Amino acid sequence: MGRSPCCEKAHTNKGAWTKEEDQRLIDYIRLHGEGCWRSLPKAAGLLRCGKSCRLRWINYLRPDLKRGNFSEAEDELIIKLHSLLGNKWSLIAARLPGRTDNEIKNYWNTHIKRKLISRGIDPQTHGPLNQPTNTNKSTELDFRNVPKASKSNFAPNPSRDFNFNEFQVKAKAESIEEGTSSSSGMTTDEEQQQEEEQDKYAGNSQELDLELSIGISSSGKNNNSTGVSTANSAESKPLLDKSNFQFLGQAMAAKAVCLCCQLGFGTSEICRNCQSTNGFNTYC
DNA sequence: AAGCCACGCAACCGCCCAGGA
DNA sequence: CTCCTGGGCGGTTGCGTGGCT
Numbered sequence: 234m235g236r237s238p239c240c241e242k243a244h245t246n247k248g249a250w251t252k253e254e255d256q257r258l259i260d261y262i263r264l265h266g267e268g269c270w271r272s273l274p275k276a277a278g279l280l281r282c283g284k285s286c287r288l289r290w291i292n293y294l295r296p297d298l299k300r301g302n303f304s305e306a307e308d309e310l311i312i313k314l315h316s317l318l319g320n321k322w323s324l325i326a327a328r329l330p331g332r333t334d335n336e337i338k339n340y341w342n343t344h345i346k347r348k349l350i351s352r353g354i355d356p357q358t359h360g361p362l363n364q365p366t367n368t369n370k371s372t373e374l375d376f377r378n379v380p381k382a383s384k385s386n387f388a389p390n391p392s393r394d395f396n397f398n399e400f401q402v403k404a405k406a407e408s409i410e411e412g413t414s415s416s417s418g419m420t421t422d423e424e425q426q427q428e429e430e431q432d433k434y435a436g437n438s439q440e441l442d443l444e445l446s447i448g449i450s451s452s453g454k455n456n457n458s459t460g461v462s463t464a465n466s467a468e469s470k471p472l473l474d475k476s477n478f479q480f481l482g483q484a485m486a487a488k489a490v491c492l493c494c495q496l497g498f499g500t501s502e503i504c505r506n507c508q509s510t511n512g513f514n515t516y517c
Numbered sequence: 518a519a520g521c522c523a524c525g526c527a528a529c530c531g532c533c534c535a536g537g538a
Numbered sequence: 539c540t541c542c543t544g545g546g547c548g549g550t551t552g553c554g555t556g557g558c559t
Contacts, residue, residue: 249527249553271544287545288528323547334547339526 246280250289254279258286259294292335299331303340311337311345316359 246254261277267290270283279286303311307329314325322334322341329337346356353362 247529269544282529284530284545285528291546292527320548335527338548343525 245274245282245285247285250281250293254281255289255294258290262290262294288335292333295333297331298333300336303332303344307332308345308348311341312349312359315341315345315356 257277257279258273261273261279265276270287272283273279273286274281274283277286281289310329311325314328318324320338322338326332326334326337341356349356349359350362354360355362
C-alpha cells in the first residue's frame with residue numbers, strides 16, 4: 234500500500250533554495266496567501282515539493298521572523314518551556330515571537346544542550362546530570378512522552394485533577410550563568426540589549442509567566458521586537474520588505490491560538506487572565 | 518597554504534493527525 | 539465507519555564555514 238508521495242520527486246529540485254525560487258514563493262504567497270502547499274509549487278512555477286515550499290516559507294521567508302542570535306532571556310525561556318513541554322518545538326516556538334520550531338530545535342541541539350550539561354543539568358530530564366533519568370517530580374506537569382493524540386485532544390475534563398499553577402515556573406533572574414554575565418563575553422551594548430529582552434519577556438516581576446498562550450506575536454508587538462533585533466539579523470534577512478507584508482502579519486496574528494483554550498481552559502478565569510498578564514501575547 | 522575536523526543550520530524524511538469524501 | 543489527502547511535527551542528514559594543526 235504505502236502513501237502517495239507528496240510530489241513527483243523526479244521533477245523536483247532539492248537542496249538549497251535560489252533567490253529566484255525564494256522570490257517566486259514570496260510573490261505567490263503575497264498574492265494568494267498560504268495554504269494548499271501541494272498545488273502551490275506548480276501554481277507558483279516552482280520545481281519544488283510542496284512540503285519543501287512550506288518549510289522554506291515557515292522557517293526562512295516568513296515576514297515576521299526574527300532571526301539573529303538568541304538572547305539570554307530567550308535561552309532561559311526555551312529551557313523552561315522545554316522542561317514543561319519536552320521536544321514539542323512547535324509549542325515552544327509559539328511562545329517565542331519570531332522564532333521557528335526548526336530554529337529552536339537546532340539551537341537547542343547545538344547550544345542549550347551544551348549549556349545545560351556544563352551546568353550539570355541533564356538536557357532531557359532537567360535534573361542533575363548524575364541522577365537517574367526517571368526523575369519526574371510529581372509536582373511538575375510533564376508533557377514529555379505524552380501520546381501525540383493528546384496534544385490536540387486536550388478537551389475540558391472536569392474530572393482531571395489539574396492545578397494550573399503548576400504551569401507557572403519561576404524564572405528568577407538569579408544565577409542564569411554561574412558567575413557573572415561578563416563571562417559570556419558580551420559587550421555593554423549587548424548587555425543592554427539583553428536587559429531589554431529580559432524586560433520584554435519576563436517583565437519587572439522577574440517571574441516568568443508560562444501560561445502558555447500560543448501564537449505568533451501580533452504584528453504591532455512583533456514589529457517592535459524585531460526592531461530590536463534587526464541589527465543582528467539584517468544580513469540574513471532574505472529579500473523581504475517588511476512593510477509589504479503587514480497584511481500577512483495581521484493574518485497570522487488572527488490565526489493565533491491560546492494554549493489555555495487548547496488545554497481546555499477556554500472559559501476559565503485563567504484564560505481571561507492571559508490577555509492581561511501574559512508577557513507578550515494578548516490573544517485568547 | 519593545505520588539510521582536517523567540528524560545528525551550525527537549512528533542508529529533507531517519514532510518521533502522525535485531522536478533516537473531508 | 540473507512541479511506542484518502544493535506545498539513546504539521548520531530549528527528550536526521552548533509553553541506554558550508556570557520557578554526558586549528
